[in-house]
Amino acid sequence: MDATTVNASLLFLNATDNPTCVDxxxxxxxxxxxxKAHGYLSIIVCVFGIIxxxxxxxxxxxxxxxxxxxxxxTALAFADLFTMIAYVPFTIYVSIVKMETAQPQAWILVFFYLINSHLNITLHTISMWLTVALxxxxxxxxxxxxLGPKLCNLRRAKLTILAVNVFTIAFCIPNYTIYNIQPVRKRPGKYVAxxxxxxxxxxxxxxxxxxxxVLKIAPCVLLTILSTLLIRAMHAANKKRQRLKSQGRRAESERTADHNRQVSSFSYTLTTLFT
Structure with a gap:
């Protein structure tokens, strides 16, 4: 019986009379x-998402x-792609190599941890606001x-993508400037965030x-409101379709059905992407 087993056995015996220790x-x-499970599952999800x-x-x-x-x-796909690419090495190191991010590490590892955290947060925020824009x-x-052809043209879509990226980075600056890398006293070569x-x-x-x-809860609220409005539009289109069908106007009824499918498909896609 090795030392690890002995220590574990003693810990268990001592814990039997102490519910807090057992918990x-x-x-x-x-x-x-x-x-451990989260690390492997995250890598699988990220690889699948990257592909x-x-x-x-x-x-x-x-x-x-x-x-x-x-x-x-496309912009949303790029944001999600880079988010997953950045998350893979971090997950491998933390969950598989078992780096404890709260413990003192070499400077380069702490630097990697901070940069990766900032990058993932920024890209994920961009992804959320692009979903709202969509x-x-x-x-x-x-x-x-x-209004669609006037307000939703290619030029405005490109400007929207640029604005989302610029404003997200600008709003994240306060979060960037809070954290730094600090040396650990009496432990040369060791640092913490x-x-x-x-x-x-x-x-x-x-x-x-x-x-x-502003950056996290607001897009969730906005997307909920927009999704609700789209669902209402779908129900209104359904009623219109039934009314036209009862009046024998089959062609108009089919056009309304196409409109309804468009709203339904988009709502499903949008919810899936945001999730």
């Missing part, structure tokens, strides 16, 4: 198992596929036919509202 043991065991996004980009960049909606979808474009095109001395409670609260609410 801590169970939580720690769950954390280790979940972290799918590459295929999406190839298809959407064909000349006959150029449209304002497809340009936004929903706005489709809502205008589907529910306001007269910390916060600058100028960071106060005000900075933390401001960063929470700006980053946590």
């Amino acid at each position: 801590q043991q169970g939580l720690e065991s769950f954390r280790r198992d979940f972290n 799918c996004n590459v295929l999406n980009i190839i298809v959407l960049m064909q000349k006959n596929m150029i449209s304002s909606t497809n340009i936004l979808l 929903a706005v474009f489709r809502y205008i095109a589907v529910c306001h036919h007269n 910390g916060q600058f001395t100028f960071v106060t409670a005000f900075h933390k609260i401001f960063n929470f509202w700006l980053f946590g609410v």
Whole structure:
């Protein structure tokens, strides 16, 4: 029986009369198992997502596929692609190599951790706001036919992509400037991620509202509203179709059915992409 087994046995025996210790043991065991499983599952999902996004980009960049909606979808595919590419090495190192990010590490590893975190957060935020922009474009095109060609053209789609990228990076700057790399006392060559001395409670609260609410919660709320409006448009189109069909106007009824399928398909696609 080796030392590890002896220590584990003693820990178990000592814990039998201490429910708190048993709970801590169970939580720690769950954390280790979940972290390991999460790492492998994340890599599988990321690899699958990378392949799918590459295929999406190839298809959407064909000349006959150029449209304002497809340009936004292409930008969204690129954002998701780079998010997954950046997440793979981080997950491999943290979950498989078992780097404890809270423990002191070499400077290059802490630097990699910070850069990767900032990159993933920025790309994911861009992806969320591009999804909202896509929903706005489709809502205008589907529910306001007269305004669609004017407001949802290629030029506006490209400007929207540029604006989303620029404003996301600008809004993330406060989050970038909070963290730094600090040496560990009495441990030469070891560093941890910390916060600058100028960071106060005000900075933390401001960063929470700006980053946590404006950049994260707001797009979820907006997408919920837009999805609800699109679903309402689908129900209205259904009623119109039934009314036209009862009046014997079959051609108009079929056009309304096509419109309904368009709204339904887009709502499903949008929900899937955002998830």
